[in-house]
Amino acid sequence: MIKRLLIANRGEIAVRIIRTCRELGIETVAVYSTADRDALHTRLADIAVCIGPPKSAQSYLSVGAIITTAVRTGCEAVHPGVGFLSENSNFAREVQKAGLIWIGPDPETIDLLGDKVTARETALKYGLPVTPGSPGPIATKDEAIPVARACGYPVIIKAASGGGGKGMRIVWKDEELEENLKIASREAEANFADGTVYIEKYLQNPRHVELQVIADGKGGVAILGERDCSVQKNHQKLIEESPSPGVTPEMRKRMSEGARNLFSSLKYRGAGTIEFLAVGNEFFFMEVNARIQVEHPVSEFVTGTDLIREQILVCCGEHWTIDPDNITLTGWSIEARINALSPGKVTRLEVPGGPGVRFDSFLYNGATVSPHYDSMVGKLIVHDSDRHRALERLLRALDELKIEGVPVNIVTQKKILSNAVFRSGQFGTGIYAQLEASL
Template sequence: MFEKVLIANRGEIALRIHRACREMGIHTVAVHSTADADAMHVRLADESVCIGPPSARDSYLNIPAILSAATITGADAIHPGIGFMAENAQFAEMVEEHGFTFIGPTPEHIRIMGDKVTAKRTVQSLGMPCVPGSDGPLDTVEDALATAKRIGYPVLIKAAAGGGGKGMKVALGPEQLREAYQLARGEARGAFGNDQVYMEKYLAKPRHIEIQVLADTHGNAVHFGERDCSVQRRHQKVVEEGPSPALNAEQRAHIGGIAANVVRELGYRGVGTIEFLFEDGQFYFIEMNTRLQVEHTVTEMITGIDLVREQIRVAAGAPLGYGQDAIRFQGHSIECRINAEHPDTFMPSPGRIDGYHAPGGLGVRVDSALYDGYRIPPHYDSLIAKLVVHGASRNECLMRLRRALEEFVIGGVETSLPLHRRIISEPDFINGSYDIHWLEHLLGLKG
């Protein structure tokens, strides 16, 4: 097992990784920008190294600085966390080349799954159901028009190297497609430096279902069930829950078995999430995230398994030590992503925390690096806390979540807490009858 792990991230996820390491008897190194000198994970880590100024490009994305910090502190491994360098194949390669263990998949698998077209081809060859669409990148608008004619409108143009909704456009007919194709390519070029796009059939009212998987280096792979991430705004997840209100045990076992088999056949290493659209009882692969997910907490609550601990163990070469039959799903869990932003306009709201009280009690978990007096910097993602609740049933979980949201106090800045209180009070959410467009319709962002 590792003796010292460098955590190449910040905020609540850096603190989450630190906690897992400390419980395993592993020393931690926190890297931070000058803006994060007072961050909680920096305060708690065994060692800390400043790697640059506030800009992420000059600090958390500065590969030489991170590797230098690992060298001078004598770290054995580097955990990339979520975002920043977590799905950067070049970073994973350089980590290994410099003699450290990358706590994540191989660079090869990061590359395969990072390119959406290659990922789709790869998993489809292994029996994964996919959304009907183009066989590869669409080099011309004529290619796009021919593909749309074959699969039928409406269609969705997506960036091959994309994510987070960038480079994604819907077209209802040929004229819209001509415009959408050009807009998507331009947006993809600006966001990812890669203007390749591909096409999928646009599903009208799908749910976003993802399967959590884990594989070791000994040929073992398991799944931990699904999370329903359909409550989204502009393709960004807002609320996640597990198990999904839309799936039954048979569907769960079916798609989970396919997902586990795919990562086993790939020789994958570590945790990963395979994401699907689900409509009319059918699953359609959309992408695989080769890292820990923000919402991994939901899975931990319903399985009792520490996914970060498992991630570290597998990276150190340990076998899973259990099979699929040993994984049990208990009760229900819901996570609310709390952001420092205005609940109506969604404008970021950095600033000093003036009054902080986290909810507690049975089945309530708060993953956050906030503390009273902490100043939220304006340079990074606005996620500041995750409220995760567990109950014996979905109804108990909802009641507990309502109570926890009432208790949660974050003063001094605007937050999305009022939005979450509204969401969980809506009849459609209470009934579990929502899709990926539901929240935007509720907020008046779609007609």
């Protein structure tokens, strides 16, 4: 087993990785910007190194600074966490060129799956259904109109290298295509340095369902159930749960078989998520995230697995501790993302407890929430025997969670969880828009 690992990230995911590494006997090196000098991950790590000013481009996205730090501090591996450089194949290559272990899939696999046009082609090759759309990139109105008409309006323009709602535009008629193609391409170029876009049929109010995968790089694949991530605001997830209330055992079997075939054929290594849009009993491949996901704790709860541990083990050539042919889901888990509504200093923090309650966060009394980074400050996750009991447990835990000094979205989350439509389990990605007026 490796002795020291650098975490190329910040916030709650860096804290999460540090905790598993400590249990594995692995020393950790934290990197931080000057804005994060007093952050929790810098306090918990064995070594903390400042790599630049608050701007991400000069710190958490600085490939040279991160790799230099890893080498100088005697690290053997780099864990990219989520966001930032976690799906950057060039970073992965530079890590490997420096003689370090990359805690993730091969750079070539990241390239294959990171471009959504190529990923669609790959999914089709291995028998996964995809939504109707363009066979490749779309650059002009003349290319777009025949595709859009063949799909049937509405259609959605998507960035080939993107995510999180950036470079994404919904189009309802021919006359809207040209301008929206330009807008989507500009957004894609600005956010991902790649203006390539493509077109898909826009599914109205589908479920967003994803499977958690761990693979050993030799063709062995473990599917650790599905998560439902349909509650979203502007394509940003708010609430996730496992299993999904809209997935039948038969759907789960078909999804799992397709995912296993894809990941096994690619000799995928590490943690990954395959995402689908589901309408009724049908589902369509959307994308693969070649990394651990923010919402991984709900899968950990229902399977009793430490996914970060398994990810590190398989990427470092160690034996995983799970049996891929004997994964069982027990009970129900729900996660509510806690987002700051503005930056500030935490003057009071009271964390809930009790059976089946977990709070993943970088907050502490006196912690500063920076304006420079993502607004998520924590994740409140619960587990119980069924969905109803898990919902009641999460509401109770949200009541107990006290954060002062920084406004957060606890009240909004409680309203969603208490809503009759959400509690029925019969909803799709349009639920937030349906509820927004009452939130």
